[in-house]
Amino acid sequence: MFGKNRILENNPPSLNLPAGRQGYGETEKYMTLQLEKFGKTLISRELGGEALKAFQSTLRELAEDEVLEINFSGVLTLSPSWADEFLSPLLNQLGDRLVLLSSDNLSVQATLKILEEVNKQPFKNK
Amino acid sequence: MLTISQAAEYLGVSLNTLRRWDESGKLTAIKKDGGTHRYYREKDLEIFASDLMKFASEWIEDGIEFPGTFYCATSSIFNARLIKMEYALMKKPGFEKLYSLITLVTGEIGDNSFAHNIGRWPDTPGIFFGYDLEKRIVVLADRGLGVLETLRQVRPELPNHVEAVEVAFTEFISGRAPEKRGNGLKLVREVIIDQPFDLFYTSGDAEVRMRGSNKVFRVTRGQRIVRGCLAKIEF
Numbered sequence: 001m002f003g004k005n006r007i008l009e010n011n012p013p014s015l016n017l018p019a020g021r022q023g024y025g026e027t028e029k030y031m032t033l034q035l036e037k038f039g040k041t042l043i044s045r046e047l048g049g050e051a052l053k054a055f056q057s058t059l060r061e062l063a064e065d066e067v068l069e070i071n072f073s074g075v076l077t078l079s080p081s082w083a084d085e086f087l088s089p090l091l092n093q094l095g096d097r098l099v100l101l102s103s104d105n106l107s108v109q110a111t112l113k114i115l116e117e118v119n120k121q122p123f124k125n126k
Numbered sequence: 127m128l129t130i131s132q133a134a135e136y137l138g139v140s141l142n143t144l145r146r147w148d149e150s151g152k153l154t155a156i157k158k159d160g161g162t163h164r165y166y167r168e169k170d171l172e173i174f175a176s177d178l179m180k181f182a183s184e185w186i187e188d189g190i191e192f193p194g195t196f197y198c199a200t201s202s203i204f205n206a207r208l209i210k211m212e213y214a215l216m217k218k219p220g221f222e223k224l225y226s227l228i229t230l231v232t233g234e235i236g237d238n239s240f241a242h243n244i245g246r247w248p249d250t251p252g253i254f255f256g257y258d259l260e261k262r263i264v265v266l267a268d269r270g271l272g273v274l275e276t277l278r279q280v281r282p283e284l285p286n287h288v289e290a291v292e293v294a295f296t297e298f299i300s301g302r303a304p305e306k307r308g309n310g311l312k313l314v315r316e317v318i319i320d321q322p323f324d325l326f327y328t329s330g331d332a333e334v335r336m337r338g339s340n341k342v343f344r345v346t347r348g349q350r351i352v353r354g355c356l357a358k359i360e361f
Binding site: 041044076078115117118 | 201205208209212216223224225226227229230233234237238240241298309310312313316317
């Protein structure tokens with residue numbers, strides 16, 4: 001699953017950031033996860049847990065000073081059950097090193113809002 | 127006109143079921159010139175299959191068979207059918223953005239049924255999932271344990287269905303293991319309050335009715351006792 005078509009991109013910000021977008025600073029490294037690689041309709045609790053398990057081996061490659069950036073583009077529906085199994089453990093593990101890119105999808109917005117209430121911890125956004 | 131085999135395939139039921147339904151008058155077949163072969167008009171089948179609430183409530187109350195096209199035996203079948211609904215909804219004028227919230231509400235209620243009953247279904251596993259985008263209605267139902275029994279595993283002191291449904295829709299339950307009931311229904315409640323959607327939800331004798339412009343969340347005690355859960359979403 002993470003062979004040729006890796007879900008993580010590990011590029012210096014200068015190569016990946018559109019002009020004008022704020023980066024993470026000159027030395028800070030980041031990886032981007034395109035969440036839609038796990039599917040466009042992310043609903044079930046069970047599949048959210050499976051996605052996290054599948055992601056573990058790649059997550060181990062994240063260096064201690066690296067930020068994990070989540071991109072929601074292409075996701076049609078994100079449910080709180082799926083996200084609670086996937087994003088909540090990542091938030092607990094990475095804290096500030098987990099960064100969510102903004103999304104105009106209504107289900108993504110609603111789900112992230114309720115997860116912040118559940119976890120009593122805000123997500124870092126970009 | 128469809129033959130009985132074609133009608134059986136259309137509705138997803140067996141030939142014997144159609145014969146039984148004909149004999150009982152539930153779905154009357156047409157017999158040409160006094161013959162014995164049964165025929166059906168497609169329009170009649172369409173009308174018959176459109177009463178989603180009737181099928182769902184008869185199934186959970188009395189175990190009465192319904193057209194198999196609405197049956198999701200496993201959560202993967204439910205997910206596949208949900209994605210089909212999501213794509214159809216995206217193309218519906220006025221729902222270009224709202225589709226994701228309708229899919230979220232439907233997905234949470236349906237997924238709850240599987241998550242809380244897996245390996246513990248009292249008789250028939252799986253859920254009823256029917257929708258009619260023209261009529262703007264989604265109906266979900268299961269013959270599972272119901273909210274009270276599943277929540278009692280983490281809240282043994284819960285006294286009745288009404289309080290159990292209240293907790294399910296309003297409280298964050300910490301340390302959810304072994305009961306994975308988290309935040310889904312809480313978000314369902316918030317989405318229904320904020321958006322032009324109506325919800326009817328029942329489990330046991332507890333009922334939630336959220337309708338119209340000034341929606342409030344309130345759980346009341348209804349007349350009937352419903353096995354498992356039944357939900358109707360209108361949008």
